[in-house]
Amino acid sequence: xxxxxxxxxVFAIASFVEPCVAAGYSDWGAIIVAGDYRAHDGGDSQVFDxxxxxxxxxxxxxxxxxxxxxxxxxxxQLYSPPPLQSDPQTIGNGLxxxxxxxxxxxxxxxxxxxxxxxxxxGNTMISPNTMATMVSNACGSRPTVVVISAxxxxxxxxxxxxxxxxxxxxxxxxxxxxxxxxALRYTFFDECFLQSMQSGHDFPAVATEIKSCVAAREVKEKxxxxxxxxxxxxxxxxxxxxQW
Numbered sequence: 001x002x003x004x005x006x007x008x009x010v011f012a013i014a015s016f017v018e019p020c021v022a023a024g025y026s027d028w029g030a031i032i033v034a035g036d037y038r039a040h041d042g043g044d045s046q047v048f049d050x051x052x053x054x055x056x057x058x059x060x061x062x063x064x065x066x067x068x069x070x071x072x073x074x075x076x077q078l079y080s081p082p083p084l085q086s087d088p089q090t091i092g093n094g095l096x097x098x099x100x101x102x103x104x105x106x107x108x109x110x111x112x113x114x115x116x117x118x119x120x121x122g123n124t125m126i127s128p129n130t131m132a133t134m135v136s137n138a139c140g141s142r143p144t145v146v147v148i149s150a151x152x153x154x155x156x157x158x159x160x161x162x163x164x165x166x167x168x169x170x171x172x173x174x175x176x177x178x179x180x181x182x183a184l185r186y187t188f189f190d191e192c193f194l195q196s197m198q199s200g201h202d203f204p205a206v207a208t209e210i211k212s213c214v215a216a217r218e219v220k221e222k223x224x225x226x227x228x229x230x231x232x233x234x235x236x237x238x239x240x241x242x243q244w
Contacts, residue, residue, distance in 0.1 A: 024242020025063035028105045029098030032056050033072040035086055035112025035121040035150075039182045047180050049073050051111045051149070051190035052083070058197045059107065062244035068102050070094040074122050086121050088130065095138040105143035105240070108135060111190055113180065114150025116173065128159035135160065143240040145203050149189045151176040154230040163234040166241065168207045170214075171227040177214075178223045188217045189229065202243045207231045 034052040039045035056071050071083035072091055084090055099106055113120040118127040126134075135144060144165045148156050153169035160167050170177040170189035179187035186194065192213035193206070200206035211229050218226050 025059070025104065025107075025244070026065055027102050028064060028068065028107055029095070029102040030059055030064055030069045030107035030109070031072065031091065031095050031098065032059075032069065032109045033086055033091055033111070033121065034074065034083075035110055035119055035126075037074050038113070040113075040180050041182070043182050045180060045182045045184075047182075047184055047187055047190075048111045049075075049079065051186050051194075053079070054186075054194055055109055055111075055190070058194060062197065063242075064107070068098055070098055088121060088124060088126055088134075091121065091126075092134045092138070095134060099138040099142070105145070106135070106139035108144070108146045109149070110147070111149040111187065114148070114152045114155075114171075114177075116152045116155055118155070119148060119150045119153065128156045131156060132159040135165075143237050145237075145241070147193070149177070149187060149193070153177070157230055157232050161232050161234070163236040164240070165232070165234045166203055166207075166237050167230075167232040168203075168210070169230045172230060175225060175227050177227040177229075178218060178221070188214055188221075188223075189227070192217065203241050204231075204233060204238065 032052050032055050034048035036048055052071050056069055059069055060066055072086040073083040074086045076082040076085055084094055110119050118125045141164050146160055147168045149170045151171055152173060153171050154173035156169055157167050177189055192210045196206040196209035200209055214229055
């Protein structure tokens with residue numbers, strides 16, 4: 001009888017803690033970077049910082065711990081609490097720090113303007129090679145999800161591709177993305193990301209929903225040519241991405 005009781009107790013405890021284990025992101029580190037504050041016409045825009053803030057909140061909803069998520073802005077003094085300064089050195093140090101205080105995977109999100117040379121961060125540009133070096137140094141062989149929301153962001157896929165990584169970009173290497181005007185809250189891609197996080201249950205499913213969402217929005221707004229977000233999923237990471 002005693003053995004049966006102990007076995008039942010162990011089963012009950014396992015059943016109780018399983019949802020916490022299944023969430024899986026409590027020991028992941030994340031950075032979210034708003035790389036610019038200008039709209040496509042050069043005027044001020046909150047579109048990148050709005051996404052930064054709300055993506056940070058959404059990560060907490062799926063299990064990330066607040067102290068494991070670092071946010072970056074070109075104008076941190078405008079926000080409370082202030083995020084860190086968006087510059088390559090500070091961003092690299094921030095990713096290194098969160099990866100060293102966690103034991104799970106890495107999540108990296110950049111939202112900004114882009115070009116075939118890379119993604120805009122303040123008054124400089126982070127190239128695909130620089131991004132790959134930063135991610136490799138901080139995250140190594142851990143499961144890593146990298147999202148680049150910018151024009152021409154498909155240029156990042158070849159340099160970042162690795163078996164332990166998932167890479168999602170807002171556009172093909174030769175295409176622009178849309179929605180960085182002054183009147184909008186988010187870019188098309190960032191808005192689709194946030195919507196898909198609420199309806200999806202893992203990052204690959206979210207990526208599939210985003211691609212459909214962006215395509216539908218571009219048709220509705222009569223934007224062309226289509227941005228065609230790009231998705232790469234390494235052979236190892238598919239089995240190492242928790243659901244929420």
